[in-house]
Amino acid sequence: MLETVLVTGGAGFIGGHLVERLLEKYHVVVMDNLSTGKISNLPQHPQLDFLFGDVSKEKDVARVFELYTFTYVYHLAAIASVAASIENPLGTHQTNMDGTIHLLNASKKQANTMRKFVFASSAAVYGSEPTLPKRETSAIAPITPYGIDKLASESYVISYSHLFGLKTSAARFFNVYGPRQNPESPYSGVLSILTNCIQKVVAGDEKVAFTLYGDGSQVRDFVYVDDIVNGLILLAESAESQSEVFNIASDENHTLLEVIAMYEEIVGKKLPLKYKNARAGDIHQSYADISKIKTIGYKATNTLKMGLSKYNQHEMEQAQQSIGIS
Ligand SMILES: NC(=O)c1ccc[n+]([C@@H]2O[C@H](COP(=O)([O-])OP(=O)(O)OC[C@H]3O[C@@H](n4cnc5c(N)ncnc54)[C@H](O)[C@@H]3O)[C@@H](O)[C@H]2O)c1
CATH class of the missing domain: 3.90.25.10 (UDP-galactose 4-epimerase, domain 1)
Structure with a gap:
């Protein structure tokens, strides 16, 4: 039987590409509220289940985890607009931060069987501190609600690994x-x-x-979307990526x-x-x-x-x- 993978935000730009690739090997469940995503970003495929749901609602997330046991979770659902986060910090926070906690809480109950929870973070966590290039150890100084929620989310993701034994990693995407x-x-x-x-x-x-x-x-x-997909799958499948944050770029x-x-x-x-x-x-x-992710086998x-x-x-x-x- 095929293993089952959850992609939140799977109907979005990056999510749709990830889902296409995962369908080569897995049964894929997409959870998305279609706020910016589109059904047309997803292929029609017998191994794909689409569930309309909102990650900021605990009961929507719980329902998905009652229906399936996941080998991997890729958490991409977010309000991906920095401008929207500046206009409406509280509204975007409910998706970009609370949504992450709901997913982690639900995933924690499957920690014994889940092989990895991978979170889509962003280069926005580095903010405007001028030292270049950005390494994972560089100063972190987000300057927008979007960047702040990404930073808090990735810290939660890594902490759930230490606190509850959930295997996790986070990826900071540059411009996809x-x-x-x-x-x-x-x-x-x-x-x-x-x-x-x-x-x-x-x-x-x-x-x-x-x-x-x-x-x-x-x-x-600027990183081509196929390389982001390669990087995400590498982080999910690699044992060395556990509890770590990685840049994915070009x-x-x-x-x-x-x-x-x-x-x-x-x-x-x-x-x-x-x-x-x-x-x-x-x-x-x-x-x-990107030397850190290269050490586990990534190549742009x-x-x-x-x-x-x-x-x-x-x-x-x-x-x-x-x-x-x-
Ligand atoms: N595109 C980039 O350059 C870039 C850079 C860094 C990080 N990221 C991150 O990558 C991820 C995917 O971004 P994208 O460019 O594909 O954006 P996108 O807007 O195309 O995809 C986001 C998806 O999340 C869904 N979504 C939003 N709120 C939701 C909610 N409350 N519940 C369920 N689904 C919800 C949207 O409908 C959409 O399908 C995001 O987490 C984003 O922050 C993207």
Whole structure:
């Protein structure tokens, strides 16, 4: 019989990719309230059960754990918008912090059989302290409610390992990008907005311009979603990851202007730019040292150029399908 895995937030951008991969080996249960996720991010598959539920509600979480015994839990459900956390700290806290505690309490009852509880944390825990690259031992100074809840959640996750013998690890993702990332809000991942603009330019839209906040010299560590999935599965399956926190990133860092130039080269078109003032709270440079996760076997398999090419190819195919060209 197949082992059963829970993915909270499985209908989201990263969750959908993780679920696709896990279905190769497991029976997968997704718990999601579809607040930002979409059913269309999930494949139709006989080994997949979708349960509509809210991780901030203890009884919703308890119901899922009454129905199944899980070998692994991947806890990705979150309000993933920093801006939303600044506007509504208490509301986002209920999902981003209370939700984690409900899941840990439910998982603790299955600690004897559960092989790993993996938590999706974020580079936001490092905040704006300027020392680079960010190592797991770097100063921790979150500057937003989102980063604070991620830090508190990962501390809870590791503490449940020490207190209750639940095997856990946490992963700090840097800037994740790839197919199905939603470009709709101005606070969406910058590469989803950029990809959306590039697609319009390729389609011949002459009015489109990409808004650059600041001068484009911001540095980021953009990691392709497939590498995040590789890293999460590695943390779940590795014994050495237990009770530890790891960065998952790309092993490269680029300015936004470099990323734009790379994209222009891939599609063979120029992208018109519109400059605006840098946004308050935006961190100028953020990139990771990933030597810790490399010691347990991680490798970033997609260079930025490879990742952008795959992402662009996927978007072109989607556009062709939507206008009926096969
Ligand atoms: N995308 C990134 O660059 C990035 C970087 C660092 C960390 N992360 C973390 O990775 C995880 C996945 O992020 P994503 O980019 O796929 O975002 P996403 O918004 O696409 O996915 C989040 C999912 O959680 C679900 N959800 C939200 N609140 C919920 C609740 N109360 N109960 C149940 N489900 C709920 C949403 O419907 C959605 O499907 C999040 O924890 C996020 O904080 C993402």
